[in-house]
Amino acid sequence: MTEDRQIQFRVHADWQPDAATFNQLLELFEQTAFWAKNRRSEDWRIAIANSKPIVTVWDHDRLIGFARATSDGIFRATIWDVVIHSDYQGAGLGRKLVETVLMHPHVNSVERVYLMTTHQQKFYERIGFQPNSTTTMVLHNQPISQAHLPMAIESHRSTLKGC
Numbered sequence: 001m002t003e004d005r006q007i008q009f010r011v012h013a014d015w016q017p018d019a020a021t022f023n024q025l026l027e028l029f030e031q032t033a034f035w036a037k038n039r040r041s042e043d044w045r046i047a048i049a050n051s052k053p054i055v056t057v058w059d060h061d062r063l064i065g066f067a068r069a070t071s072d073g074i075f076r077a078t079i080w081d082v083v084i085h086s087d088y089q090g091a092g093l094g095r096k097l098v099e100t101v102l103m104h105p106h107v108n109s110v111e112r113v114y115l116m117t118t119h120q121q122k123f124y125e126r127i128g129f130q131p132n133s134t135t136t137m138v139l140h141n142q143p144i145s146q147a148h149l150p151m152a153i154e155s156h157r158s159t160l161k162g163c
């Protein structure tokens with residue numbers, strides 16, 4: 001299956017995949033990403049809408065790779081959800097995918113680019129990332145119920161005195 005490959009990287013600032021493409025995305029993650037198994041499609045749409053850039057990799061009209069970043073544009077950015085379809089791994093596409101995210105202006109101008117990985121430290125080290133055990137903490141968030149929001153905002157307002 002190597003001869004007729006035509007690999008293309010696409011960079012999206014405001015990606016709005018059609019239904020067929022969106023299904024390909026869900027299948028790609030089902031196949032390659034243990035951490036994304038129980039994600040709902042409507043939540044994926046929220047993540048996509050709030051990520052910039054998104055980079056997709058295509059073989060003709062087959063979606064074979066994906067990565068996204070979030071960034072404040074100057075201080076910090078984080079790369080998320082890097083995958084290459086298993087049929088295409090080990091051919092340099094993952095490296096090019098991450099480098100394409102890193103080259104995007106929303107990412108390449110920030111001081112530090114973070115990512116979280118369970119098993120792929122060696123892959124990211126090849127690209128230039130370093131282990132960073134000292135600064136990372138995590139909160140397993142419970143979404144704030146809408147019913148509590150007005151009260152939370154109100155009490156926050158009453159304690160705001162400027163800074």
Ligand SMILES: CC(C)(COP(=O)(O)OP(=O)(O)OC[C@H]1O[C@@H](n2cnc3c(N)ncnc32)[C@H](O)[C@@H]1OP(=O)(O)O)[C@@H](O)C(=O)NCCC(=O)NCCS
Pocket residue numbers: 032033081082083084085088089090091092093094095096116117118119120122123124126
């Ligand atoms: C991780 C992943 C994106 C890598 O993509 P890939 O296309 O196979 O990687 P590449 O071929 O571009 O490899 C780039 C370099 O990293 C090395 N590398 C890749 N995976 C590696 C691994 N698991 N261990 C050690 N080195 C690895 C390659 O040998 C290559 O080295 P080189 O620059 O000396 O040639 C891909 O394997 C994947 O999608 N895995 C499943 C999903 C996943 O785990 N994503 C990461 C979540 S944080």
